[in-house]
Amino acid sequence: MKVTFEINGAEKSVDVEPRTLVVDLIRTKLGMTGTHIGCDTSNCGACTVLLDGRPVKSCTLLAPMLEGKKVTTVEGLAKGGKLDSIQVGFHEEHGLQCGFCTPGMMLVGKALIEANPHPTEDEIRWGISGNICRCTGYMNIVKAIQHAAAANATENTAGVA
Amino acid sequence: MAVETAEATEAARQAMGGIGVSLARKEDARFIHGQGHYVDDVVLPGMLHMVIVRSPHAHARIKGIDSSAAMAIPGVIAVVTGELLAQHNLAWMPTLSGDTQAVLATDKVRFQGQEVACVIAETKYIAEDAAALVSVDYEPLQAITTPQQAIEPGAIVIRDEKEGQTDNKIYHWEAGDKDATDAAFARAAKVVSLETFYPRCHPAPLETCGCVADLDPVTGNATIYMTSQAPHAHRTLFAIVAGLPEEKIRIISPDLGGGFGNKVPIYPGYVVATAASLLIGRPVKWIEDRTDNLISTGFARDYYMDGSVAIDDSGKFIGLRVNLPATTGHSSRMRNRASSRPASSTS
Numbered sequence: 001m002k003v004t005f006e007i008n009g010a011e012k013s014v015d016v017e018p019r020t021l022v023v024d025l026i027r028t029k030l031g032m033t034g035t036h037i038g039c040d041t042s043n044c045g046a047c048t049v050l051l052d053g054r055p056v057k058s059c060t061l062l063a064p065m066l067e068g069k070k071v072t073t074v075e076g077l078a079k080g081g082k083l084d085s086i087q088v089g090f091h092e093e094h095g096l097q098c099g100f101c102t103p104g105m106m107l108v109g110k111a112l113i114e115a116n117p118h119p120t121e122d123e124i125r126w127g128i129s130g131n132i133c134r135c136t137g138y139m140n141i142v143k144a145i146q147h148a149a150a151a152n153a154t155e156n157t158a159g160v161a
Numbered sequence: 162m163a164v165e166t167a168e169a170t171e172a173a174r175q176a177m178g179g180i181g182v183s184l185a186r187k188e189d190a191r192f193i194h195g196q197g198h199y200v201d202d203v204v205l206p207g208m209l210h211m212v213i214v215r216s217p218h219a220h221a222r223i224k225g226i227d228s229s230a231a232m233a234i235p236g237v238i239a240v241v242t243g244e245l246l247a248q249h250n251l252a253w254m255p256t257l258s259g260d261t262q263a264v265l266a267t268d269k270v271r272f273q274g275q276e277v278a279c280v281i282a283e284t285k286y287i288a289e290d291a292a293a294l295v296s297v298d299y300e301p302l303q304a305i306t307t308p309q310q311a312i313e314p315g316a317i318v319i320r321d322e323k324e325g326q327t328d329n330k331i332y333h334w335e336a337g338d339k340d341a342t343d344a345a346f347a348r349a350a351k352v353v354s355l356e357t358f359y360p361r362c363h364p365a366p367l368e369t370c371g372c373v374a375d376l377d378p379v380t381g382n383a384t385i386y387m388t389s390q391a392p393h394a395h396r397t398l399f400a401i402v403a404g405l406p407e408e409k410i411r412i413i414s415p416d417l418g419g420g421f422g423n424k425v426p427i428y429p430g431y432v433v434a435t436a437a438s439l440l441i442g443r444p445v446k447w448i449e450d451r452t453d454n455l456i457s458t459g460f461a462r463d464y465y466m467d468g469s470v471a472i473d474d475s476g477k478f479i480g481l482r483v484n485l486p487a488t489t490g491h492s493s494r495m496r497n498r499a500s501s502r503p504a505s506s507t508s
């Protein structure tokens with residue numbers, strides 16, 4: 001069947017079996033391998049993408065559910081060669097080690113601070129509770145999201161001034 | 162003056178090779194752009210996909226395997242069984258610690274989750290569909306689930322294929338000075354003992370194990386992309402199993418999505434994917450799902466620890482005794498013999 005959606009700002013129309021998982025569609029059909037598979041069961045969050053701005057586990061969504069929606073993956077974070085503040089935060093605060101959970105963590109973090117620009121540490125920890133990291137631990141991931149929130153706040157203030 | 166001091170300190174730190182200095186990680190750029198290159202990102206022309214059929218039983222005789230329904234699905238290329246591997250002398254392989262391990266079960270299964278057959282197909286979805294249709298006729302045998310059961314007199318022997326193996330002990334290891342320890346306990350003012358269970362844990366790297374095996378039918382060279390923490394040891398083992406010289410084998414370990422020891426042992430999936438690539442003449446990808454990873458790959462602990470400390474009247478520790486039966490699983494896959502842990506173990 002044909003499914004039409006927008007991914008990272010580009011419209012796509014693809015033929016897929018209805019049972020195709022969104023993560024397989026993105027990785028195999030579209031060749032965008034930044035979205036990872038860690039558990040197949042919505043437990044680990046390595047496959048997290050944004051669907052109309054909301055973080056979702058793409059390993060438990062079927063391709064037809066994308067019809068008419070907007071998807072953002074890790075490949076869509078940087079714009080015009082400029083890193084998103086969440087990417088800068090993860091780099092500056094050493095919020096990653098092996099990098100496997102990182103795309104999901106960054107997307108969850110981005111959605112969190114867009115909905116809540118000044119999250120508390122507890123709110124950040126709650127926000128990333130659906131995503132597992134097995135290397136670095138969560139201290140620096142929390143700091144990375146705080147770093148991005150602070151950078152966004154500074155930029156917005158500068159914009160107003 | 163203060164500025165000069167700070168600069169001098171910074172210069173001294175740099176001169177020391179980065180100690181005390183925050184260094185930017187070289188890997189970050191590709192990881193934060195989603196441009197890492199993990200084994201499941203490897204795609205080769207003509208690549209096939211492999212899925213493993215596993216045993217639901219901890220111990221059972223295999224009376225027969227019927228793969229006709231699986232083979233009838235369009236897109237299925239092969240169903241590999243232990244019987245087929247045995248014809249190529251590949252049904253068993255050595256482990257990194259001098260034990261042996263079944264690649265695919267032949268006579269019986271020896272642990273729950275053991276690899277029984279592999280389906281190779283044009284896509285992963287087709288391979289999964291077909292794996293569900295492979296019918297294995299099992300005759301369940303008595304299972305052993307604790308080291309205490311394993312060492313009971315008359316316990317059923319799991320590794321009965323090993324010549325001279327009459328019990329379930331895989332190894333016995335002792336360290337220390339027994340006489341000096343006995344003497345310390347004899348003169349101790351106080352002895353404190355603790356019996357405890359240190360449960361099994363699994364490393365569970367976020368990226369599961371997997372490989373893409375590519376045998377060049379023209380040159381006979383094997384290129385194996387795999388999530389390996391020990392590519393050189395794996396090359397040696399592949400050479401032994403395949404009977405190839407090491408220079409014919411190239412192991413490429415790309416970005417690793419965590420390892421924590423889980424990616425040191427060699428697993429049957431690597432061997433079957435490589436053999437299948439050789440026999441079919443196309444690259445074969447095998448990527449575990451999370452259940453595969455948790456049920457069949459290397460774990461840690463599972464120790465029943467019984468320890469005592471001898472203490473003199475000033476409170477000083479003068480002796481330590483530890484006895485620990487440990488479950489190693491169905492075979493010894495890591496370097497247990499060289500372990501620094503005092504251990505007596507059962508399979």
